[in-house]
Amino acid sequence: MREAGSSWNVREVLTASSPLHFDGVACTSTGNPTTGVKSPITIPDTNAGRPNGVAIALVDGDTVTCTFTNTYVPPAAGLVLEKISRNRTGTFGFGVTGPGLEGGATRTIETTAVNTTATATRIETLAGEDYRIAEDLPSSDAGTWELTSVVCNDKAITARPVVVRMPTGEKASQRCTFTNTFTPKGVIRIHKVTLGGTAATTFGIEDGNGARFTQTATPAAPGLPATTAVPDTDADRTTALPLGAYTIQETAPVAPAGSDWRLEAVVCNGRVPEASAAASIQIALTADEPEVDCTFTDRLVARPEPPPLPPPVAPPPAITPLPPPNIVVAGVTARSDPVPKANLIVTKVATPSSVVLGSTVRYVVQVRNRGPATARNVTLVERTTPITRFLRLRTDQGSCRGAIPRRCTIGTLRAGETATVTVDVRTRRAGTFTNIVAANTSTEVKSLRTMSARARIRVLRAAGARFTG
Numbered sequence: 449m450r451e452a453g454s455s456w457n458v459r460e461v462l463t464a465s466s467p468l469h470f471d472g473v474a475c476t477s478t479g480n481p482t483t484g485v486k487s488p489i490t491i492p493d494t495n496a497g498r499p500n501g502v503a504i505a506l507v508d509g510d511t512v513t514c515t516f517t518n519t520y521v522p523p524a525a526g527l528v529l530e531k532i533s534r535n536r537t538g539t540f541g542f543g544v545t546g547p548g549l550e551g552g553a554t555r556t557i558e559t560t561a562v563n564t565t566a567t568a569t570r571i572e573t574l575a576g577e578d579y580r581i582a583e584d585l586p587s588s589d590a591g592t593w594e595l596t597s598v599v600c601n602d603k604a605i606t607a608r609p610v611v612v613r614m615p616t617g618e619k620a621s622q623r624c625t626f627t628n629t630f631t632p633k634g635v636i637r638i639h640k641v642t643l644g645g646t647a648a649t650t651f652g653i654e655d656g657n658g659a660r661f662t663q664t665a666t667p668a669a670p671g672l673p674a675t676t677a678v679p680d681t682d683a684d685r686t687t688a689l690p691l692g693a694y695t696i697q698e699t700a701p702v703a704p705a706g707s708d709w710r711l712e713a714v715v716c717n718g719r720v721p722e723a724s725a726a727a728s729i730q731i732a733l734t735a736d737e738p739e740v741d742c743t744f745t746d747r748l749v750a751r752p753e754p755p756p757l758p759p760p761v762a763p764p765p766a767i768t769p770l771p772p773p774n775i776v777v778a779g780v781t782a783r784s785d786p787v788p789k790a791n792l793i794v795t796k797v798a799t800p801s802s803v804v805l806g807s808t809v810r811y812v813v814q815v816r817n818r819g820p821a822t823a824r825n826v827t828l829v830e831r832t833t834p835i836t837r838f839l840r841l842r843t844d845q846g847s848c849r850g851a852i853p854r855r856c857t858i859g860t861l862r863a864g865e866t867a868t869v870t871v872d873v874r875t876r877r878a879g880t881f882t883n884i885v886a887a888n889t890s891t892e893v894k895s896l897r898t899m900s901a902r903a904r905i906r907v908l909r910a911a912g913a914r915f916t917g
Contacts, residue, residue: 459501525620546579575620589735634689639674640665644748647701723899819863
């Protein structure tokens with residue numbers, strides 16, 4: 449303690465983390481009880497090194513009382529947002545509203561890898577206050593995003609909308625991790641129709657990355673409406689599939705002695721015939737058509753008698769075998785294809801291409817085998833279309849059936865052979881329509897792309913309408 453006549457300095461010291469704000473100081477002097485002299489008081493202290501203080505020249509017998517005034521201010525805190533995305537990456541927007549955030553604060557987080565945490569810059573908030581966090585999920589034609597979980601400072605937040613209270617203290621911060629899961633909207637459904645008998649049929653579905661799904665369909669009786677294939681296990685479900693290309697392979701069921709199962713038609717989404725080779729088709733799940741339903745129609749047929757053996761012939765002259773594939777000999781690369789394949793080319797022409805409602809359109813469909821292998825069990829399947837009232841199918845080889853799916857059984861096409869199918873259709877609706885036809889064969893082919901064809905027609909309402917274009 450200092451004696452009277454000395455200079456006194458009084459100040460308030462606040463740490464950087466203190467929740468108190470210095471508003472000011474006021475001092476009063478009672479004065480010397482005998483002389484009434486009061487101590488000189490200087491507010492604020494003129495010494496810059498002593499902020500928030502006063503200087504007092506204390507006189508003998510005086511009592512000086514100083515009152516410091518403070519306002520409590522929650523310490524500055526921080527909100528850190530994190531993002532984890534599953535099954536897919538994306539860009540996510542966040543909006544945060546609460547005390548001290550005029551107009552709100554926004555952040556954007558982009559995930560560059562699945563199941564990996566991405567972090568946004570810190571948002572300054574106030575301790576002890578509530579803040580609402582709103583997330584803007586990205587839109588996608590391939591599926592939907594869903595908020596799976598929110599965890600703030602290791603505590604799960606289940607309420608929606610998400611509201612968090614900032615803690616108090618020197619470490620008044622929240623770290624909130626939002627986890628979102630992407631669910632693709634692709635779906636494949638397989639249905640089965642059997643004619644002439646029944647049997648369980650297995651289907652394999654495979655995407656371009658090697659993922660494989662197995663499903664089985666078991667019709668109860670011949671000719672019944674399509675039986676839906678069921679997955680062998682939960683992992684074989686073909687829902688929530690990524691969009692893209694898929695191959696569906698039918699495995700021929702066991703047939704009774706002396707007979708075989710023949711795939712006659714594959715129709716997807718109730719109307720579109722699909723080309724198949726060796727009981728395999730290729731489909732695509734797209735944003736415009738993310739769900740595909742395919743019906744496979746098989747018929748149990750008697751196995752044909754094997755052709756008689758040809759008469760013996762003289763042995764051919766000795767032939768020097770080719771070197772192994774991709775071996776360069778004298779600058780020439782020799783290749784070999786041990787499995788010859790068929791090469792089916794389907795064309796379709798509509799005559800005329802513009803007609804008046806109620807008139808008949810003729811489609812001429814040709815399927816040609818360019819070889820080198822013989823194509824066996826060839827069929828042609830017509831699209832089921834709303835313009836059809838009367839339809840007549842004729843083929844120069846085999847036979848046709850008008851029952852849905854409308855198809856012609858052509859049979860065997862050797863290399864170089866062509867079969868022609870004529871389809872007469874009486875129109876029933878006005879508009880522009882595309883008619884599709886697809887071929888099927890039990891033989892492996894070079895490509896399925898050439899085994900489908902389409903023709904477009906215009907159906908006009910008025911008989912006096914002029915055709916242009």
